[in-house]
Amino acid sequence: MNIAVFGIGNILLSDDGIGVHVVHKLMHEYHFSPSIELIDGGTKGLDLLPLFENRDKILIIDAANFKKDPGTIDTVEGDNIPAFLSTKLSVHQIGLPDLLFAAKIKNLMPDEICLIGMQPLSMDTATDLSETVSDRMDDFLDRILEKLSEWGVEAVSQ
Secondary structure, three states, rough: OOOEEEEEEEEEEEEHHHHHHHHHHHHHHHHHHOOOOEEEOOHHHHHHHHHHHHOOOEEEEEEOOOOOOOOOEEEEOOOOHHHHOOOOOOOOOHHHHHHHHHHHOOOOOOEEEEEEEEOOOOOOOOOOOOOHHHHOOHHHHHHHHHHHHHOOOOOOOO
C-alpha cells in the first residue's frame, strides 16, 4: 500500500495553514510504516503532481469552506472533491482543483482520495491558528487518524 498524506495551506494566513500544521504534528508525534508519506504541500498546487504518481490512496488535509461554524470538521471523498472545491476559500485552492484535474487526465488518480478539512475562523495575516481552530486540533487529528486506520494504517505515537 502506498499512501500520501498532503497537508495543504498557507501558514501565513492564520487558519488557512491548518493542513500544514497538522501534517507537521503527524511527522513529529507519530511513527508510520514506510508506505506512508507525509507531505507539506503548502501552496504548491500543480507542483505536487509528481507526488500523486503510484499512490493507492491520497489524504488531503486542508482548511475548507463547509459553510458551517468555524472549527467544524468534515470529510469529502472521491469525485465530490473537485466540485466541493469550486467554492474557493483561499488562493491556494485555485491550484488544488487544477492538481486533481491534471492527475485525472494523466491517469495518476489513486483508487481512493479523501479531503478532511476544518472550517476556518480567520484568514487574516498571522502565523498562529485562531483559538477556535487550535482548540479543535485534537479532534481534527483524531478524524485523520481514524481515516488512516480505515485504510489499514497504524499510527504509533512517539
